Amino acid sequence: MYAPSPEQEEASTRVLQPLWEHVKAGQEEILLSPYLPASFAFLTHVLFCAPFLALDTLSIFCVRVRSWRIPAGSQRPPPVSRWFGCFWTVLFRYLTVVLPVTAIFQTLRSPTLPLLAPSCWQLFVEVYACLLFFDTLFFIWHVSLHWFPWLYRNIHQPHHQHHVPFALAAQDASSAELLSLLLLALSSAWLVGCHPLSEVLFHLLNSWMAVEDHCGYNLPWALHRVLPCLGGAPFHQAHHRLHRDTSSDTVSP
Template sequence: MSNVLLNIPVDIIQNSTFIENYQQLNAAPDLSLSFLEKVWASYYLYINNDIFATGLLFFSLHEFMYFGRSLPWYIIDCIPYFRKYKIQASKIPSNKEQWECLKSVLISHFLVEAFPIWFFHPIANVIGISYQAPFPSWQKIFFHISVFFVLEDLWHYAFHRGLHYGVFYKYIHKQHHRYAAPFGLAAEYAHPLEVMLLGLGTVGIPIAWVYFARDLHLFTICVWITLRLFQAVDAHSGYEFPWSLHHFLPFWAGADHHDLHHHYFVGNYASSFRWWDFVLDSEAGPDAKLEREERMRIKNEKKKI
């Protein structure tokens, strides 16, 4: 991290508190860093152990964003006014179900996800993920995250659909389908093997990207994880609002798309977008079934001609 400090004595800053680090960075005349970049640099200098700093950052970010985004949905589930927006209005998760799900998710976070999170920094160093300030431009961050969303969606579709076959569903994916009407906390309620397999798409795709492109920043991964968690929790919320994102971006999946998957147990396998289910004819629900039957009818009539 020393190249971010320029003319500031590194040994002085690394022995300072977080606030003192920030103040010295803020007072440095030769540094042109944003507020967020100064906070980032001050944090790494204060911790003074890059492996621990990245592990703590990623784990804290994951817990804060996952449960922070799940909490509003829990509150909404408790307010009768919002029932009119509930996709499966008769299936409101009980406090007991929420509590059982919470315990399972916490166990998964600490016993399954924590290990790879805490050892991510050494991998980042080996493959060339930068973690020094300044950050990339917002245009580059947007481009990288857009690529990750598209590639992760393909990964998720392929492996999620695979998990619905035979023994894979019976012994692995069935746990996630315990709730036919999903709710926010249930986004990561899954068998450990499923957590690792589908989670590999979230973490492995940035690793593969930087391996070939040699251009990625750790801050970009933090933004990516934040947005991916928002997407996953919201997709399991069970609510459809007039302002839901898919009304403005028709190719976005959203809760209405994934709720049908839980309700019918098949179809709608993608995570973020609708195009793979459309192209590969795996859309779920009665409307999609009628459309398939109509296409089959027309096809059969053409054969008779």
């Protein structure tokens, strides 16, 4: 009589196992591709920006939507031409720098696909640990970008060209800054030892928070309203207003 292996018995008790099996089915080559992280980061960012492009369009006609803008009612949304210009700029930087360098990083990292899915508790702990780890590293890096004039002028200044940011501008930064942020995210997941499912969820949440921070809307359902510890779009827009695109002086964080 056939006896299931210990791994198979454990897999049958995991809620996320069917999802993991579905994700893995015939997709091993894609999931292990060194080009996946940069491609995933760019595509998810663009998709997460789509609802805010719709809001910008609706705000022209709808007073309620316009009242959610920061500051309420006094700023017009950026034109569609600015969105497209930003899109091509970000795409060019991904193709020329971010994609090839992260591909080398992933090749050296040599990720594998485990047999078992994570438990729900493991998923929660790993995603939370990644967010905490990344936020700590990002805070240190962001403060350094503002405190050291050379770093600000050569890496961070292009991001602050947006006095009033919009969703897609979350990724409108120098190639060096885009690369550094993605490498920080990948390194956080690697150091935590994330399961691939946990890592995907971490990157999705991280990308959404970056987009929401730059969206220019103080939405009733925004994350900073649910979790007051998050600064959210109002705080980040104030940051962009305070630290304009200038290279003459040291800029405090």
